Amino acid sequence: MNALAPRLDPAKFRDPWTTAKGEQRAEVALQSLDTLWFNTGTLCNLTCRNCYIESSPRNDRLAYLTAAEVAEYLDEIQRDNLGTRLIGFTGGEPFMNPELPAMLADVLERGFEAMVLTNAMKPMHKMKPALLALRARHGERLTIRVSLDHYGMALHEAERGARTWQPTLDGLVWLARNGFAVHVAGRRFSGEPEDALRDGYARLFADNGVPIDAHDPVTLVLFPEMDATVDVPEITVACWGILNKSPDSVMCASSRMVIKRKAQAHPAVVACTLLPYDAQFELGRTLADASGAVRLNHPHCAKFCVLGGAACSRS
Template identity: 55%
Template sequence: MADTFHPPAKFSHPDVTAKGETRASVGWSGLKTLWLNTGTLCNIECANCYIESSPKNDRLVYLTLADVLPFLDELTEQAEIGITGGEPFMCPDILAIMGAALVRGHSLLVLTNAMRPMMRPRVQAGLKDLAARYGARMTLRVSLDSHDAALNDAERGEGAFAEACTGLAWLAQAGIPVAIAGRQSLHESEDAAREGYRALIASLGLTLNADDAKQLVLFPEMIARDDPPEITTACWGILNKAPDSIMCSSQRMVVRRKGASAPRVLACTLLVDDPAFDLGNTLAEATAAPVKLNHPWCASFCVLGGASCSA
């Protein structure tokens, strides 16, 4: 008797979907953004944080300047250097890391909640100094969970919205280039979300264009236990999308895990725990093979949601 074929569960086989179709993958198209994750420690604990950052989660530890320099040295052309966390301004070496990227001629995008860690006098002075020397090559992108204070604080904790707005206003007053990353509610159209953020921007005296997708980045709401379709090779034509439009075709992220002897390079800024997206110790290793879209977030966040973390 012939063996009975048992199809794999969804997002379980690297090459084949549960329906037996060929899983889509994304090849390397050249570096757009090198992300540096300064660690999962954060001053707040958001209800729906993509990588579960919190004041106690140190499974990704702080990067040091010594960790970062070899990866900057690997770069042969100018690129965007993105810094994320956790909260990057909790990292002891954050200002040195920022300076190392900028002095090499790269542009710099720092993701922050603009709260207490950023507002310490030492950090404020360092940011002013970097802005004076490098101007528009440095942007701080402030994350919010909503343009509505109550909705934001339901995710981030009471008073988080007001504190972030204070930080945004300080950045504007200090002349430091700023952008906003907001979430779009499941029950809110993009137009409605942009109108809400437009009103907030005006109330804070910021000079951001709410219609510019780089100045106001809207991320889709992620749903716990979401069940999106798997992405097959046929999807590129059906969706009229090219693989090189997906984030992992041109972005990588450096992390250091607790207890690890060296940093690692990941394919994705969100999938920090899935070993399938851990690609090596160097950028050369991490860009050698295609990334297989074998995770629900590959579908819901990147391919179907159309999101990208970079500028």
């Protein structure tokens, strides 16, 4: 935590219906399930300094999903004509889940678009043959988004750890050279203006022959830093008008995430990719169960989505 930042008022984000000031808390209705995320498990080959989901080689709070479990949700989408466009896979490191290639093949063969979030390191390289086969069969309907936290090695490794820069850059270059649709996710922790960050990434991509437009907010997404202990305003119903922002623009208006808690018999659907551990954001076992509104009762709702304007999907 930044020692200069004010600590979160403990009276905030306690009541799902009202704020600490007694105002009506904002909520977001699901307009359409454009994107469904699957958390393939929280195990990761890295332990990052500030991981949104606390992934590590030892964190197995979210178990590996199976291809059969993923298929059940794809069946529900198709049976109920939910109109879902994009199926995303996040972790942990998704390529550590041995059934990821089977999941991707099922998704793509059903006609969905697919996106995998990865650090592009050793677990991904072990699945190169499967990836190349999927690329040959399905082309640009498969997107790989690589986490590259800064355009310079020093700050990337300050977040990810020593000797993580070159393997990730090598993985990114391999994907680009083999014709994959590639995006990059960076972070804003350096304090640089956004234009300076994008210019830095543009130089890196040009130097390495990576055909990504660094000034496109879809192909290079820059996430705000998250710290749930830092003070942030609560979002009230009145905030939509004050901020000139529509609730439909917030991530939970168009997406959900499937997780499987350790030792649980069945997966569950949660409101978004950022809040897998908070029970108030677990919405049910099926997509139909999870179709209700989400009350913005967490600092991440305010900092990341409403005030930060961030989203995990491609649009």
